[in-house]
Amino acid sequence: MPLTDVDGVNDRSAKTRGGDNNEILCNYCNRKVIDFVECFRCKEFFHPSCLIKEAGVKSSTCQHEVKSANSGIQENTSPMDIEIENKFLKMQVEYLQALLSESQSKNLILIENNELLRDKLKNVSAVKKRLQVNKAVMVKT
Numbered sequence: 703m704p705l706t707d708v709d710g711v712n713d714r715s716a717k718t719r720g721g722d723n724n725e726i727l728c729n730y731c732n733r734k735v736i737d738f739v740e741c742f743r744c745k746e747f748f749h750p751s752c753l754i755k756e757a758g759v760k761s762s763t764c765q766h767e768v769k770s771a772n773s774g775i776q777e778n779t780s781p782m783d784i785e786i787e788n789k790f791l792k793m794q795v796e797y798l799q800a801l802l803s804e805s806q807s808k809n810l811i812l813i814e815n816n817e818l819l820r821d822k823l824k825n826v827s828a829v830k831k832r833l834q835v836n837k838a839v840m841v842k843t
Contacts, residue, residue, distance in 0.1 A: 726738055728747060729746035729747060729748055729752075730748055730749070730752035730755060733749075737749075738786070739753050739786060739787070741764060743764050750786075750789060751793060753790070754794065754797060
């Protein structure tokens, strides 16, 4: 059953589908969410990975964020909320570590390519000098 608002138009911000109030939908992909993260600004629900994707969208009206220790988690935060936030933060760290690793590997490739280019330039310079010497010898004879 598609998500609809009162006018029958698709509504991404709807939290439940149909009459089943236990089914929470991700605001990014509109799929069922079991382990969800709630944006503390707009109060929308996301898969942890979808929250990262949605926060990276430049046209997004809310730069979705999860409450962190520095943003003043309320004392009545449930252990489940803390566990979900920890899972989200772990996913962020893993994602950033993967990006860093990928960047480092690309940098190594660029360094190797630069060394190869330097070698080729040296070879071209050597060939050019030999041609100039051969040309000078031919002109003299």
